[in-house]
Amino acid sequence: MERTGGGRGRRATMRDVAARAGVSRSLVSLVFRGEPGASPGTRDKVLRAADEIGYRLDPTARLLRSSRSRLLGVVLDTRNAFHADLVDGIYASAEETGYEVSLSALAPTRDERKAVERLIAYRSEALILLGPETTAEELSELGRRIPVVTIGRGATAETVDSVHIAEMDGARQSVDHLVGLGHRAIVHIDGGRASMAVERRRGYRQAMRRRGLAEEIRVIPGDHNETSGAEAARTLLAGGTLPTAVIAYNDRCATGLLDAFLRAGVRVPADVSVVGCDDSSLARLAHISLTTLSQDAERMAELAVQAAVERLDGGRGKPRDVVISPHLVVRASTARPRTAG
Missing domain, CATH: 3.40.50.2300 (Response regulator)
Incomplete structure (x- = not known):
């Protein structure tokens, strides 16, 4: 919730929306969860009331109340431009599948283990690790705790999905x-x-x-x-x-x-x-x-999200190693050698 409502100097609540719309709080909750049980007319009335008093659903509170977070945790190096391209693709693919993304960055004082543990503490349901340098043994152990997908690293852990080029x-x-x-x-x-x-x-x-x-x-x-x-x-x-x-x-x-x-x-x-x-x-x-x-950062990101969602929603247990064929993009940094005629 982002705005105060009702002129009472506090943030508007779901109860305020219910009072404004003249319906029960449980019915308002159904509308905001997108679940059946409210007629189209009632839904419109609830949404209009929420808009009038400035109510916005708090996604953090919703996550805390839910048994699932629908969060995909991503570990990246913010100094790596390719990781930024991958994150763009991960956000787009995650949104299409109904998941949110939580980022945890590496830093001189923040290694992969700390970045991973923070994402798990924030209730990430699966992890996507970009170019991880974690040992195969550590990856395997992590994969036994939570679904893990690596991008840019071959299949070195028996419990982990991987997406990489040939x-x-x-x-x-x-x-x-x-x-x-x-x-x-x-x-x-x-x-x-x-x-x-x-x-x-x-x-x-x-x-x-x-x-x-x-x-x-x-x-x-x-x-x-x-x-x-x-x-x-x-x-x-x-x-x-x-x-x-x-x-x-x-x-x-x-x-x-x-x-x-x-x-x-x-x-x-x-x-x-x-x-x-x-x-x-x-x-x-x-x-x-x-x-x-x-x-092909966009394709790699799409495949990584797909692998994570298959684990979470499809129940797939066996790890998958996805290999993409790369292609050379020729630009101005290469030419005939100086000794060639």
């Missing part, structure tokens, strides 16, 4: 694109402990070998943030001859790399081509225009 195929597309332009010296910046880093690294190595470039394989330690990209750029600059192309773990890493190259006078793509992964809103900015692997 990482090996994505790495192949990135390498094939660069080789098709004429590149051979292609470096990969690793994702460290980040979700799916092992698969992306393995896919890069496999694709390079398949292209006859085993001797050109080079993996630089990194992470999933801008700082790791900048550090990788400094490593490459200190090494003398630059590679002609770099595949970064994700768009954030690629952005840090681009920034460091710009400061050092390295031209992208004239001197070095750069490929990211995520196709986040960051990659689509005109001054960045990053060639990147699209994971």
Whole structure:
């Protein structure tokens, strides 16, 4: 309830609506719950009375009285632009299925465990974890307590649903694109402990070998943030001859790399081509225009919500591993190598 009603200096209540409409409080409750039992004329009268006195249903109080919260808890990193894209999609899909969304963000002083526990305390019925770094054992244990869906991480826990891209195929597309332009010296910046880093690294190595470039394989330690990209750029600059192309773990890493190259006078793509992964809103900015692997955030969000609702409303017990085929989005950060005619 948001406004005071009846000129009495307090918020209007359901009892006030009943008095205004000339009906019982239980009938007013039926109307606001959307349940049968009131005629169309009575419903109109109740809603009109509520509007006249400024009554608004308090969703928090309603949740406290209900045996179900219909809340989907989402753990995200607010510094990750791709997570923001996923949350947009989760909100849209949850609304279509009659669920609300509760967010819990990571911070330097707030790890995944704390973020998860807070969502459970707020009565979330299921959890959607974006790119979690929690161990497989911890995920399995969590999945025994509450339905859990991970986005951006493969099936590593026996009790948890997962939605992710085919990482090996994505790495192949990135390498094939660069080789098709004429590149051979292609470096990969690793994702460290980040979700799916092992698969992306393995896919890069496999694709390079398949292209006859085993001797050109080079993996630089990194992470999933801008700082790791900048550090990788400094490593490459200190090494003398630059590679002609770099595949970064994700768009954030690629952005840090681009920034460091710009400061050092390295031209992208004239001197070095750069490929990211995520196709986040960051990659689509005109001054960045990053060639990147699209994971289709909207579709991933839709599938994650669907998996959670199937557990809650459909009674599905067996975990599901949903794999999406990625596709490379070519923009201005890649071109023929500087040595090519």
